[in-house]
Amino acid sequence: MVKRTLIHPVLFSQHFSIDPTRLKLAGLLDPVLNSDTKLFIDPLLIAKSKNPLIKTEGMAAVTAAFNNVIGLVDMSQSETDAAWKGAYKALDLDERSETCLGYGGASTSGNSRPPTLRRSILRTAKEIITLGEKNPAMIPLMGLFEEGVGPDTLSDMTTNFLLSTLCEITENFCKIEGISTKKFGPKYSNRELPDNPYxxxxxxVLVPRDLLRDLPLAADWSDVSRVVMQIDEIRDAVNRMFGNIAKASVADKKKAVRKVALSSLDNLRAVLAAVADASESYDEKADLDGLYQFRAVLNADRAKFNGMVSAPTVKSDVTLRATVNSMIDQFKQLVENNNMWELLWYGDVPRHERASQLLFFAVCTVMCAINNVDVSPETNSGGGPVDFKFSTGFRGRLLVEMKLSKGAVEHGYKKQLETYKAAAQTKAGIFVIMDVGGMGRKLNVIRKLKAEAEARGETTSDIIVIDASRRLSASKR
Incomplete structure (x- = not known):
């Protein structure tokens, strides 16, 4: 799978010059056209969607697709007969780039996932059918039982079965909003759809927001564990297998749940019901990953960022560092003195580290654009660690790593940034800590590491602390 690097993010609403609130009112995600948003369509949310077309046509299409796969597997007598081959073809796991969702998949070849994965899913389905269960809900929950069935797989599978309905939703929205479209052929049900210039x-293809999660529940072990372990029979059986389940690896726990769930029809049905009932869409109000805050900053009035940073007169590693330091200082001022810290909290709970990173990325992007500064922040849009590589029109590079104070600060400074610098062939780095509490001795530790490295004659990364702590409202101060 290709990982996209995110530079100069462009939202659908920006490219097609529409008010982003129109998408919100329609219940649709405003996608970033030149990268992927780390959200996924969860098949378990289809039945709960408020979108009328999803509730009717979409639900019917997905149910029919799952029933078709189950029916063919049930008919099959061997993995070489026509029914099995039909099931293999019907279980469409091809990647879908049209929705701009996921970890950064860019392939549309249809060969991005190995044939062994489809065969594994079908074999498990056959095992479940033999046990006596033909509920089509087993297909969306294969992430519980099969290694390699991750969030992208579940999301793309569901998108393939929903594609005709999603295309209809997109066409209807574009007609109402006067967005230019064209036909892309029978693959997209001959619908009139907007072209992605990137x-x-x-x-x-636009997606209803209430179908989206940061991870499909069946692929998120932390949620699965919480839900499944509430079933007495499952919890007791898994505990008997491990003695102390806290010491078992995630892979071991997954195998155990698979074994226990498939040991009896009652256990299987209890697991299917519990997980299906527990799935909830991404909480937009809490927005713990900052995905909607990110969009709000990109769409905000850019005039307030005017004059915050100046373009260097010459391009060099020295002026690049000065420019990036200036952007970090402006970000620090916005957070500490202009109430931007509020975007990093949900009530008394600090938003995730990714929220701070996306906010910083959005602010830097807007600052550079409004002030015509030729310095590009970029980041991997995939699911791994997020860092920022700043560059200008020459070979200079500067890496910025951002961590929350309550996270693995020491590891971030000592390991991650050094790894990134080696990969980018640069020794220039800045380490930013967003202080939301829980710092303890971490700052002292990394300052000591920095001093020891400098004593050895090594180049070290600068350390900057931004006070992102939660403040009292003005009326309570």
Missing amino acids: HLGTPV
Whole structure:
């Protein structure tokens, strides 16, 4: 799978010059056209969607697709007969780039996932059918039982079965809003769809927000464990297998749940019901990953960022560092003195580290754009660690790593940034700590590491602390 690097993010609403609130009112995600948003369509949310087309046509299409796969597997007598081959073909796991969702998949070849994965899913389905269960809900929950069935797989599988309905939703919205469209052929039900200028020959397919999660529940072990372990029979059986389940690895726990769930029809049905009932869409109000805050900053009035940073007169590693330091200082001022810290909290709970990183990325992007500064922040849009590589029109590079104070600060400074610098062939780095509490002795530790490295003659990363702590409202101060 190709990982996209995110530079100069462009939202659907920005490219097609529409008010982003129109998408919000329609219950649709405003996608970033030139990268992927780390959200996924969870098949378990289809039945709960408030979108009328999803509730009717979409639900019917997905149920029919799952029933078709189950029916063919049930008929099959061997993995070489026509029924098995039909089930293999019907279980469409091809990647879908049109929705701009996921970890950064860019392939549309249809060969991105190995045939062994489809066969594994079908074999488990056959085992479940033999046990006596033909509920189509087993297919969306294969992430519980199969290694390699991750969030992208579940999301793309569901998108393939929903594609015709999603295309209809997109076409209807574009007609209402007067967005230019064109036909992309029978693959997209001959619907009139908007063209994605950053992915030639590919339309944009809009997705209802209430279908989205940061991870599909069946692929998120922390949620699965919480839900499944509430079932007495499952919890007791798994505990008997491990003695102390806290010491078992995630892979071991997953195998144990698979074994216990498939040991009896009652256990299987209890697991299917519990997980299906527990799935909830991404909480937009809490927005713990900052995905909607990110969009709000990109769409905000840019005039307030005017004059915050100046373009260097010459391009060099020295002026690059000065420019980036200036952007970090402006970000620090916005957080500490202009109430931007509020975007990093949900009530008394600090938003995730990714929220701070996305906020910083959005602010830097807007500052550079409004002030015509030729310094590009970029980041990997995938699911791994997020860092920022700043560059200008020459070979200079400067890496910025951002961590929350309550996280693995020492590890971030000592290991991660050094790894990134080696990969980028640069020794220039800045380490930013967003102080939301829980700092303890971490700052002293990394300052000591920095001093020891400098004593050895090594180049070290600068350390900057931004006070992102929660303040009292003005009326309570």
